[in-house]
Amino acid sequence: MKLSQIGMERLFRISSGLTIVGLVIEIVSLLWFHPLAFALFAFLGMAFIGLGIVTYLVSLVFAVAPPAGSNS
Amino acid sequence: MVGVTGILIALIVLAIVLAVFFFVRPSVTAGPTGKILAFVALFILPALCAATGMSAHMQRSEQRRFCISCHAMAPYGRSLYVDDPNYVPAQHFQNHRVPADEACYACHADYTIYGPLKDKLRGITRIYMQYISTPPKNITIPGGYNNNQCLRCHQGARDFESNPVHQAIMDSLTSNQMSCITSGCHDTIHNIDSLDHVKFWRPGQ
Numbered sequence: 250m251k252l253s254q255i256g257m258e259r260l261f262r263i264s265s266g267l268t269i270v271g272l273v274i275e276i277v278s279l280l281w282f283h284p285l286a287f288a289l290f291a292f293l294g295m296a297f298i299g300l301g302i303v304t305y306l307v308s309l310v311f312a313v314a315p316p317a318g319s320n321s
Numbered sequence: 322m323v324g325v326t327g328i329l330i331a332l333i334v335l336a337i338v339l340a341v342f343f344f345v346r347p348s349v350t351a352g353p354t355g356k357i358l359a360f361v362a363l364f365i366l367p368a369l370c371a372a373t374g375m376s377a378h379m380q381r382s383e384q385r386r387f388c389i390s391c392h393a394m395a396p397y398g399r400s401l402y403v404d405d406p407n408y409v410p411a412q413h414f415q416n417h418r419v420p421a422d423e424a425c426y427a428c429h430a431d432y433t434i435y436g437p438l439k440d441k442l443r444g445i446t447r448i449y450m451q452y453i454s455t456p457p458k459n460i461t462i463p464g465g466y467n468n469n470q471c472l473r474c475h476q477g478a479r480d481f482e483s484n485p486v487h488q489a490i491m492d493s494l495t496s497n498q499m500s501c502i503t504s505g506c507h508d509t510i511h512n513i514d515s516l517d518h519v520k521f522w523r524p525g526q
Contacts, residue, residue, distance in 0.1 A: 258347040265344035268367045272337045275374045284391055287378050288448050298371045305363040
């Protein structure tokens with residue numbers, strides 16, 4: 250249980266980091282009026298935010314069903 | 322638009338603050354309150370910010386100044402000010418037959434990101450050519466200009482429907498077999514190659 254808890258916290262941290270980067274990119278893209286701003290948001294920002302959300306969801310799955318042998 | 326963008330940025334800042342909190346102290350998710358807050362901070366808010374951000378970007382990309390901020394598009398924006406009623410886009414723009422702030426989108430609503438997936442991919446190619454490769458000298462619409470872009474407004478309008486020329490070829494126009502702009506009828510479009518030899522209209526004069 251302790252191992253899964255540590256793993257979950259690490260995943261939360263990764264998820265938070267990815268989300269922060271994605272959201273910062275979104276702010277930059279909104280303040281920059283240029284066609285490249287759209288590309289920046291659509292490809293980079295959305296990718297970071299999406300990965301952050303996926304990592305968070307993975308962490309939930311990890312917490313519900315920790316892998317066998319992780320209960321030390 | 323600035324107000325909406327301001328609210329969106331405030332929402333994003335809130336999402337960042339909460340995400341930073343969980344980045345610094347992920348252990349707070351051990352309790353039920355922390356779990357709920359994490360769900361809001363790492364799922365609900367980022368998803369909401371991404372969706373509203375995409376919507377804001379799509380709305381912003383409908384603006385004329387967005388389109389002509391690309392170097393290759395600048396002459397097309399300039400052509401809207403040609404002082405000649407034969408120039409179809411200029412006539413529409415100057416007489417507010419289309420919203421002046423969204424003049425490009427009004428007549429090119431099926432172009433690149435607004436169109437189906439194939440057009441969206443083509444739009445990405447255009448970005449690549451603009452900033453990495455070399456943009457083409459003359460920008461063309463693959464497949465030609467679709468009459469539906471004209472007929473969206475003109476079909477059903479009295480002066481369009483009652484025109485005997487239009488009546489005679491209505492089926493060809495609606496089926497896109499005969500183009501409105503290449504049939505010799507409304508064929509003076511942006512004509513960017515001739516912009517150095519024409520007179521320009523200055524708003525307010």
